Amino acid sequence: MDSAPAQDGLGEAPPSASPAERAGIPASAFAELWTLAEAGACELSEVEFGLALAASGARCRFGVPPAETVSPDRRMAFYRALHLKELALAQACALGRDIAWRRFLESYRSALTQAATGIAGSSALGEDLAGALYAELYGLKERNGERHSPLAGYSGRGSLMGWLRAILAQRHVDRHRRTHRESPLGDADFAAPPAATPASPAELTQLNQSVGRTLGRLQAEDRLLLASYFLDGRTLLELARLLRVHEATVSRRLKRLTGEIRKSLLKDLQAHGMSRRAAEERLGADPRDLDLNFDLNLRNILQTSPPTAFSQQAGKT
Template sequence: MAYLEGVDSVSLQDAVVLEPEESRGVMGVASEAVLDELWRGAEAESVGLSRAEFVGALVRVGEKCGYGLGAGVVAGTAEKERFWRGLQGADLALAQACALGREVAWERFVARFKGPLRRAAVAMTRSSGLGEDLADSLYSELYGLKERDGVRASPLASYSGRGSLMGWLRTTLAQRHVDRHRKTGREEPLEDHEPTSESPDVGHPVYEAALEMAVKLVLGGLGAEERFLLSAYFLDGRTLLEIGGLLRVHEATISRRVKRLTGDVTKRLLKELQARGLSKRAAEEALGTDPRDISVNLRNVLQSSGSGTFSEKTGLR
């Protein structure tokens, strides 16, 4: 459950691209299997991105975000692996490959996003003409028609993978809409354009409310041990080995439980969102929202329930 993050200003020049021998030493020999797993899982090669380039993107994002740890905290191997596993690997690979100008990546990008972006722009501007113009303008910008110091410049290089690429694109589109409106100097509100029959965007308050309620209901309805596992692994940053030690089971068992549980939670969230009026596609995109962008305290939800916390029942602290 990674959720939508805001747009930053990192350019392609800031991207880290490691040589093969450098990428092999990023995390130590013990984690080479993890790097290979992440690279293959992201299907980076299918969009023209080499292993070294993909690992370079992981390093850049991790260092920029401090691997999700507090300021001044040095990330170890386990923390890096956990952070990287939480990224949208396939979306990150696609965005980086597009930023580097790989044609096969752009073909996939167009097939996936050009239509949805145009529909989102029309809904945003409430005008077919203005919306199509806005979407086409963003598409050209993303393609990197501009150059900085002779280097292709695409905003896609700044995508971090911490939320869905579609969510990032919607946020970028909304920012360009506001920027364009300000440049025109018009005094009418943004929403005063010709209305259309498009449904609200996923970022609409109605959808945000549906997501927040779904999260509360699904997570709050989990059993004590399930809530403990999610809280310990995703919020407290405990390793599988540590959790296994607390529950007196092998770490492989914990790994299977966490994987099965997250898959089950995702299915329940999708079902709950669709029950609240979202289409399947909108529900899937809503799950790409960054948890920092919703007003739900996940720790409170997971650790507060009528059935009590798992630690209360077992005496764990």
């Protein structure tokens, strides 16, 4: 008989709990998610998959505000909305499973190098940036004598490629800051900005609302372009073929859109009572990582019809 814990799913399950109990869902529902994730093909055990689901749910609180109780239906809806195959792959890679790493490299190595090249601005720097990230993801760094991979922190809420792009962008910024510190300092360089403080629940709610308003004002074709690239993980080449335009046109459009979205978010947050400094701190992450930073179902906002007019406007872009 299927069973699930009576708790709200945010407490720790006992060591003897089954994988389904760890995730806080019935056994039949867990079996469905296990099949959808193809976790076995990555050599991820049911217990490990259950722990990954539970960790993702606890980290994001199943997408509900702190004051609300997490119902079994809400918990299951949260799990079904995850990128389950990518979550299983990331967790298996973090645990050092060879077959998972082979799949990861086949699926993401080329796209990662291309993304790194775009971020760094040159193929040589891009390959260096991507190579450093591979080593980090593989877990060459150790904590307390144990290998640690950032992939263990992937929650499955956004696409794995979008998450990887955000990590690449942050590592590029970190490298730039290290290089800058090694350069001669001027008087103004000694004034370090204050450290950012964690966002409060009220600020997170305000961010969610601001993102919803900002993305909701976009044209239908722009929403589809963002969803296809950042959520579905389509490459520039795939989008160019779909829209019958050149890759460069898609690249310029995406760059312009992310820049405009960030400016609009800053204005919206300030218009609703947040100071400019606080707004800039909360938007300090790469704009492409919105689905990772905000408790928001971006797919519902970005869902739209095919951009029939985009190819016609390509010549003006």
